[in-house]
Amino acid sequence: MNITTMAEQEILLMKGNEAVAHAAIRCGCDGYFGYPITPQSEILETLAAEKPWETTGMVVLQAESEVASINMLYGGGGAGKRVMTSSSSPGVALMQEGLAYMAGAEIPGLIVNVQRGGPGLGTIQPSQGDYFQATRGGGNGDYYLIVLAPSSVQEMADFVDLSFELAFKYRIPVMMLSDGVIGQVMEKVILPPFKPRRTEEEILHQCPWATTGRRGGHPINVITSLELQPEAMEKHNIHLQAKYDEIRKNEVRVEETLIEDAEYLIVAFGSAARIAQKSIDDLRAQGIRVGLLRPITLWPFPYNRIRELSASMKGILTFEINAGQMVEDVRLAVEGRTPVCHYGKMGGIVPTPDEVCQQLISNFNIK
Amino acid sequence: MTQEIIIAGFGGQGVLSMGKILAYSALMEGKEVSWMPAYGPEQRGGTANVTVIVSDQRISSPIVSTFDTAIILNQPSLDKFESKVKTGGTLIYDGYGISIPPLRKDINIYEINAMDAAADMGNPKGFNMIVLGSLLGLHPIVQIENVLKALRKTLPARHHDLIPANEEALRRGMQLIAK
Numbered sequence: 001m002n003i004t005t006m007a008e009q010e011i012l013l014m015k016g017n018e019a020v021a022h023a024a025i026r027c028g029c030d031g032y033f034g035y036p037i038t039p040q041s042e043i044l045e046t047l048a049a050e051k052p053w054e055t056t057g058m059v060v061l062q063a064e065s066e067v068a069s070i071n072m073l074y075g076g077g078g079a080g081k082r083v084m085t086s087s088s089s090p091g092v093a094l095m096q097e098g099l100a101y102m103a104g105a106e107i108p109g110l111i112v113n114v115q116r117g118g119p120g121l122g123t124i125q126p127s128q129g130d131y132f133q134a135t136r137g138g139g140n141g142d143y144y145l146i147v148l149a150p151s152s153v154q155e156m157a158d159f160v161d162l163s164f165e166l167a168f169k170y171r172i173p174v175m176m177l178s179d180g181v182i183g184q185v186m187e188k189v190i191l192p193p194f195k196p197r198r199t200e201e202e203i204l205h206q207c208p209w210a211t212t213g214r215r216g217g218h219p220i221n222v223i224t225s226l227e228l229q230p231e232a233m234e235k236h237n238i239h240l241q242a243k244y245d246e247i248r249k250n251e252v253r254v255e256e257t258l259i260e261d262a263e264y265l266i267v268a269f270g271s272a273a274r275i276a277q278k279s280i281d282d283l284r285a286q287g288i289r290v291g292l293l294r295p296i297t298l299w300p301f302p303y304n305r306i307r308e309l310s311a312s313m314k315g316i317l318t319f320e321i322n323a324g325q326m327v328e329d330v331r332l333a334v335e336g337r338t339p340v341c342h343y344g345k346m347g348g349i350v351p352t353p354d355e356v357c358q359q360l361i362s363n364f365n366i367k
Numbered sequence: 368m369t370q371e372i373i374i375a376g377f378g379g380q381g382v383l384s385m386g387k388i389l390a391y392s393a394l395m396e397g398k399e400v401s402w403m404p405a406y407g408p409e410q411r412g413g414t415a416n417v418t419v420i421v422s423d424q425r426i427s428s429p430i431v432s433t434f435d436t437a438i439i440l441n442q443p444s445l446d447k448f449e450s451k452v453k454t455g456g457t458l459i460y461d462g463y464g465i466s467i468p469p470l471r472k473d474i475n476i477y478e479i480n481a482m483d484a485a486a487d488m489g490n491p492k493g494f495n496m497i498v499l500g501s502l503l504g505l506h507p508i509v510q511i512e513n514v515l516k517a518l519r520k521t522l523p524a525r526h527h528d529l530i531p532a533n534e535e536a537l538r539r540g541m542q543l544i545a546k
Contacts, residue, residue, distance in 0.1 A: 011394070013390060013391060013394045013400065013402075038406075039406060124406070124407065125406075125407060180406070181403065181429065181430065184403065184404055184406050185401055185402065185403045185429045186387070186390060186400075186401065186402040186403075187400070187401050187402075187426075187429070188394065188399065188400065271429075271430075274427060274428045274429060274430070275428045275430050277427035277428060278427040278428035278431070281427060350430055352430060352431065352432035353427075353428055353430070353431065353432055354432035354433075355432070
């Protein structure tokens, strides 16, 4: 929808899912492959309505399944193209084999997961139950994805380009871990400026590893995750681990709110961080000094920052819309320096800000 | 100022559209806005609801515990949301199909008969605009001019001939609540 205001940039009102689709077209995405599933079907619908193949030349394809989508990503990314797919929890579960292959073969690509309740087919309502799946991987072997957790429609738009930049910088699949709240909510958004798709020559120059058809006297490039010699596979793994260390060093992102004088800390990501934001406003109004730390990257996780903060906190509440997944990482960071507890709901039930306030007060016996 | 509003009724009554038009109107006024649907397997005849927040400040959570204003269009929604209205808040409900009216004494309750009014006007599809008009008659969250602008922006051009009928419905709603 095109709503213009007095501002220089056009401020639009749209769903998080729609913002992802528009941002993809604008940031030079070469191809989208996906299969419809609630609560993210607007991504494919918006792309189909916008017909970017007529403007930027971006390919939009409804694949026959999620397994097909992720393998199309393997092919497109292997050729140096900026390619993406999107799905929701059970659909992303189907993609795990392909993700491990992409990680092993060092193929860049963007996977958007708009989470819903699980396990299995679960419900269609919002959830954050795929934290483990995203940060630990459902695929095999020693690999990680970079995982970004948008908490607004604006970040749904902004993180698309960021994901592609990171994916190509490190030759790694990047996941945007969103959920049904951020996918379905309509908020104000300013879309990123248009940037053209990369030309074949630019890809040839920027991605010397890509399977571009040996034009320009290129050596033979092989994209594979298979290696029959264990010594060679070990060497490849050591290389991957060094890359992951580099990412841990460079790419941790957090947002901190009212931390300076805080006695208590809430750690929350994505939509839960938005709910917690209102909770801390309400708690502060009651005179309780509480701050919010929002991991923006779930992998790499902000262990060091949480460790630093834990020394001065009387208690830390991890709030997630699941049974307690990120809380394990928070505990690893805190190492027993201060009490850590979890609050969350499962199956598609979204807690309200009041419930989070009550949990903080009751867990830490705040008078 | 922040207004946290729930609009709830049957699927097919235009609950989500009403919320969307309110949200677009607020955007026209340069306000902060969020529109969060309960997007379950809603369908015509089932229940549907949407939370709309309009504010002068950045909106923290699109999910809220309680509401300043509830617009209630059927009995199941009344049962679910009457207790969620803040003390001193507002509950507007359409009397059609309500067998157990709201009982709370600590909120301001207004019954409208938008269903009857829509039938009187010969414009049954204008029902949700009558309801929206009632809300705006009580709380001028947005100017009616901006609602019309929002309609012009959100309706496909082929439906722009319906805008005068919508305006009429909005103004009828404002009169209903003024009585």
